[in-house]
Amino acid sequence: MKISFSKKVMITGATSGIGNANAKIFAKNGFNLIITGRRKEKLDELKKKLTNKYSIHIISLCFDIRNQAEVKKAWKSLKPEWKQLDILINNAGLAKGFQPIHEGNSDDWEVMIDTNVKGLLYITRLVSQEMVKNKKGHIINLCSSAGHEVYPNGNVYCATKFAVDALTKSMRLDLYKFGIRVSQVSPGHVEETEFALVRFDGDENKAKMYQDFTPLKSKDVAEIIYFVGTRQKHINIQDILVMGTQQASNNYIDRSGRLIN
Ligand code: NDP
Ligand code: 8X3
Numbered sequence: 001m002k003i004s005f006s007k008k009v010m011i012t013g014a015t016s017g018i019g020n021a022n023a024k025i026f027a028k029n030g031f032n033l034i035i036t037g038r039r040k041e042k043l044d045e046l047k048k049k050l051t052n053k054y055s056i057h058i059i060s061l062c063f064d065i066r067n068q069a070e071v072k073k074a075w076k077s078l079k080p081e082w083k084q085l086d087i088l089i090n091n092a093g094l095a096k097g098f099q100p101i102h103e104g105n106s107d108d109w110e111v112m113i114d115t116n117v118k119g120l121l122y123i124t125r126l127v128s129q130e131m132v133k134n135k136k137g138h139i140i141n142l143c144s145s146a147g148h149e150v151y152p153n154g155n156v157y158c159a160t161k162f163a164v165d166a167l168t169k170s171m172r173l174d175l176y177k178f179g180i181r182v183s184q185v186s187p188g189h190v191e192e193t194e195f196a197l198v199r200f201d202g203d204e205n206k207a208k209m210y211q212d213f214t215p216l217k218s219k220d221v222a223e224i225i226y227f228v229g230t231r232q233k234h235i236n237i238q239d240i241l242v243m244g245t246q247q248a249s250n251n252y253i254d255r256s257g258r259l260i261n
Pocket of ligand 2: 143144145146154187188189190250
């Protein structure tokens with residue numbers, strides 16, 4: 001079936017957390033989706049749930065964003081009308097490890113650099129070429145408060161997010177003359193994600209980082225991304241830095257107890 005009349009958004013890393021919440025909010029608002037991630041069963045589950053609930057089309061693409069050949073193959077598998085995306089949300093990303101630089105694990109460094117920087121570039125290269133042809137499109141990068149302010153033990157993760165910040169700014173300089181918007185959203189701590197569990201290699205105790213304060217929830221960030229992606233054509237929100245009320249900065253968090261709404 002042809003889908004060129006409705007808007008299309010690609011969300012990388014839709015199998016959990018912020019990307020998953022984003023898929024739900026865009027689906028609810030009638031967008032057709034391309035959802036990506038490595039866990040096929042999670043993609044299938046999400047596709048089934050959202051297509052049962054909303055009358056939209058969803059393509060799921062299962063690939064490792066660190067593997068340029070897999071990214072290219074997945075993109076090539078799309079029909080031409082699906083390649084004319086209105087929005088690309090570069091969300092897939094992760095932190096691995098939390099050690100000072102002299103104790104860091106270089107395998108972790110490579111995973112973060114390959115995912116957060118190189119993976120983002122691989123998919124953006126393909127999507128942006130098509131957006132330039134169509135003279136329309138919007139790229140929204142998931143940066144982080146860690147891309148604005150470093151913190152102890154954050155070293156390489158922070159560096160990858162500083163790189164995302166630089167890429168957002170420089171991509172905008174390359175693409176604005178084609179009518180393409182480039183934005184980023186930079187959250188502080190976000191719960192209802194697998195972020196901490198992944199960072200601490202599945203250690204559930206270490207991942208309990210949010211018990212003594214209330215951070216943002218994945219849905220909060222998804223709502224902000226949806227807002228950024230649905231402004232009138234003449235508006236480009238360049239960056240939103242957002243944290244929970246108890247987080248004043250990366251290094252100052254009021255851990256005196258969770259807020260009751
Ligand atoms: P989650 O771990 O819940 O989600 C990460 C997503 O990225 C998953 O869908 C995962 O899918 C995907 N992903 C990771 N590695 C790869 C890979 N190699 N190939 C393809 N997909 C991959 O974390 P969040 O939702 O929190 O993270 C989303 C983004 O938000 C990240 O860029 C993160 O840096 C950023 N962020 C998170 C914050 C937080 O506190 N949670 C705060 C600020 C920014 P799968 O495992 O199926 O491949
Ligand atoms: C995720 C937030 O503070 O763990 O980017 O780096 S933080």
